[in-house]
Amino acid sequence: MAAKVLIADDEKDIRDLLVKFLVKNGFETRPVDSGMEALKAIRNDPSFDVLVLDNRMPGINGTEVIRELEKSEKRIPVIMLTGMAVPQEDYMKADATLRKPIDLNELMTKIKEVLRKQ
């Protein structure tokens, strides 16, 4: 069965790019445009295998999403995408961090890594 990737990024062009790339590589995807929507999606559907999460989003940002997930004890591997650097302690909370603009092959490697660890 294809692994399910939840993609949270407020930029439509980036969501479209990631969906196209991941679908092409055999993943099932669900794009959402905010941190709040990502939390809602995880609450409603516990079957996501990995969350690809932009850090800088309006509303609640990526690091806040991770904190909320910790509080609710929902365990889902997170790959954080960031244009800027993230405070060290938040880096440690994500399972992997990629600096934008990302290399798509590197994203694939990270997804495979976190899925292997599951």
Add this chain to the structure above:
Amino acid sequence: MNDSNRPMESGYLFRLKHIMADLIHKVNNPLMVISGRAQLSMPEDVGGEEIRKNLRIIKQQCDRISEMMQKLIVFSRAGQEIAGRVSVNKCLEDAAEHLADELSAGNISVKKELADPPPVMEAAGEQLCELFTNLLMNAREAMPEGGTLRMSTATEKGKVKVEVSDTGAGMSREVVERVFDPFFTTKRGKDGLGLSLCYGIVSSCGGDIKFRTKPGKGTTVTVLLPAGRGG
């Protein structure tokens, strides 16, 4: 003598750093879309060789912009690296070693005066090496006909003092005033981000960087950094 004595957080640079932080975010997203779309279309089974070559060039140029963005991240203090205890002498010597071939090919003799015991400080070692590499590179570029590069470290009143001097052309007051501005350069083919990056690294360490220069007589860069225990 032209000195740069502006405070590390002058209003102008403070505003500039915030503008840079926004700019990095705004540039990175479209850059990721351009680079990503090029990567999506690059596999061997898509398009002809000419198209794939063009896509590779698009990706390479995106990487080039991305590299500049990384330097701006350091300038705007958005960069957060793991800090540890580092030997300032070692970082300076590593940087000089890294440039040894270039210095020798440029007929530049290097004089070292390093403090003993070696000063230590809390910093990201890689960033400190990057800082010194940039300063040494600048000194090297200031002496196209060769000359003497002096580098020294000392501990003074809880600060680590690092000085890099050249016997090159020196700088005018107008140049000194703009020396930390991103993209400002007097050299052909340079991106003008080297000293902005140095400024960002020093300021993120809570230090200070100053230039003393005289046209025709050379330049001395003084970096003051907070010493760690044992420094």
